[in-house]
Amino acid sequence: xxxxxxxxxxxxxxxxxxxxxxxxxxxxxxxxxxxxxxxxxxxxxxxxxxxxxxxxxxxxxxxxxxxxxxxxxxxxxxxxxxxxxxxxxxxxxxxxxx
Numbered sequence: 001x002x003x004x005x006x007x008x009x010x011x012x013x014x015x016x017x018x019x020x021x022x023x024x025x026x027x028x029x030x031x032x033x034x035x036x037x038x039x040x041x042x043x044x045x046x047x048x049x050x051x052x053x054x055x056x057x058x059x060x061x062x063x064x065x066x067x068x069x070x071x072x073x074x075x076x077x078x079x080x081x082x083x084x085x086x087x088x089x090x091x092x093x094x095x096x097x098x
Contacts, residue, residue, distance in 0.1 A: 054083035061090050069094035 058079050065074060069091075077089050 050086055051083050053086035054079065057086055057088050058082040061088055064090060065094060 058076075061076060061082075065072075065076070072091060072094055074091055074094070082089070
């Protein structure tokens with residue numbers, strides 16, 4: 001055996017650090033069931049979907065207001081309101097001319 005390798009092995013084996021716990025040593029009293037994992041993922045997906053739709057409506061309302069009805073007085077709701085209920089908040093009198 002080479003001296004460097006032997007020195008390395010002696011150093012590693014003499015280290016004062018506690019040994020790493022094996023997976024079998026870990027208390028597995030609670031594990032999420034697959035249905036709990038899927039439910040959590042579905043909630044996260046729904047939340048992300050609402051956030052994306054809210055942002056889309058927020059930006060589109062901002063653009064449409066400037067383009068089609070800047071003469072109307074309208075205070076755009078916060079982005080959080082759009083995320084909670086993703087829809088257009090423009091007044092009915094402010095619609096795109098098709």
